[in-house]
Amino acid sequence: MAVIGVQASPDRESAQIFKTLVDRNAINFHSLAHGSSIIIRGSGPREIGELTNSLLKSIGVTT
Amino acid sequence: MSQNKRALLIVGSPRCEKSNSEAIGTYLMERLGEKGVVWDKVYTYRLTRTAEGREKLLNAVYGADILVLASPLYVDSIPSFTINAMELINEHRRAIESPKEQKLFVIVNCGFPEPSHNQTALAIYRRFALESGIEWVGGARVGWGMAIDGRSLDSVGGMVKNLMRGLQLAAGALAGDIPVPKEAEELISRPFMPLVLAKLMTSVAGGVGWNSEARKNGVRNRMHDRPYESD
Numbered sequence: 001m002a003v004i005g006v007q008a009s010p011d012r013e014s015a016q017i018f019k020t021l022v023d024r025n026a027i028n029f030h031s032l033a034h035g036s037s038i039i040i041r042g043s044g045p046r047e048i049g050e051l052t053n054s055l056l057k058s059i060g061v062t063t
Numbered sequence: 064m065s066q067n068k069r070a071l072l073i074v075g076s077p078r079c080e081k082s083n084s085e086a087i088g089t090y091l092m093e094r095l096g097e098k099g100v101v102w103d104k105v106y107t108y109r110l111t112r113t114a115e116g117r118e119k120l121l122n123a124v125y126g127a128d129i130l131v132l133a134s135p136l137y138v139d140s141i142p143s144f145t146i147n148a149m150e151l152i153n154e155h156r157r158a159i160e161s162p163k164e165q166k167l168f169v170i171v172n173c174g175f176p177e178p179s180h181n182q183t184a185l186a187i188y189r190r191f192a193l194e195s196g197i198e199w200v201g202g203a204r205v206g207w208g209m210a211i212d213g214r215s216l217d218s219v220g221g222m223v224k225n226l227m228r229g230l231q232l233a234a235g236a237l238a239g240d241i242p243v244p245k246e247a248e249e250l251i252s253r254p255f256m257p258l259v260l261a262k263l264m265t266s267v268a269g270g271v272g273w274n275s276e277a278r279k280n281g282v283r284n285r286m287h288d289r290p291y292e293s294d
Contacts (some may be wrong), residue, residue: 016186017187
């Protein structure tokens with residue numbers, strides 16, 4: 001399970017809440033691997049691509 | 064000091080009057096009432112369904128100086144209609160040039176014995192307050208709600224004495240315009256009984272319930288199946 005959140009501006013507390021919700025929901029999903037990332041609104045395609053690749057890699061998906 | 068102060072209890076449970084959120088919140092509001100605070104209550108489940116209800120909700124919220132939000136825990140988060148109410152309140156306040164000064168105190172309750180399960184929901188409420196320009200004055204976590212079962216706290220007995228004491232302290236602080244002391248949050252969040260005992264009782268009661276459901280559905284011998292387990 002790979003989950004991507006979008007934030008209007010960087011906010012560490014909200015990001016932590018999001019990550020916790022993903023971690024906890026992954027248990028109910030019986031997810032074999034899970035991870036989450038936050039994209040800041042306005043990020044460019046390259047940044048989004050790198051972040052997405054890194055997220056997928058973290059859960060064992062190779063492209 | 065608190066003569067003209069107004070407080071609003073926002074009940075965030077679909078069980079409305081029969082909920083633990085109602086029982087806990089009303090106890091706090093009654094203590095506020097004793098201190099001269101005029102109070103009222105609303106139910107997000109009912110009011111968020113219609114345009115008229117949503118307007119009523121916003122008017123009630125805007126008329127209050129102190130907001131007390133009491134809600135159940137839904138999968139580490141908040142019931143959807145209560146999230147909807149929070150979004151409406153946030154949008155309303157953002158649309159006003161100088162929104163009124165308001166305080167928010169939150170109580171989240173859950174069925175798990177450990178009150179700590181409510182921590183993430185409480186963090187979400189805190190973010191809501193910060194992003195809406197409402198002063199966050201504290202929050203508390205109540206576990207093992209089944210012990211209250213929607214009854215008024217006075218009728219539950221000694222098990223909830225710490226909860227009631229904490230709510231009394233919180234009411235004193237809210238009415239007196241001083242920060243809610245950590246002691247109040249700690250008393251409200253204290254388990255009703257030793258956790259080991261509460262867990263055992265929950266496990267026994269849960270076991271009876273699940274086994275009975277399994278028998279009814281003819282899957283009693285498949286209770287330990289792990290269909291999603293990988294090799």
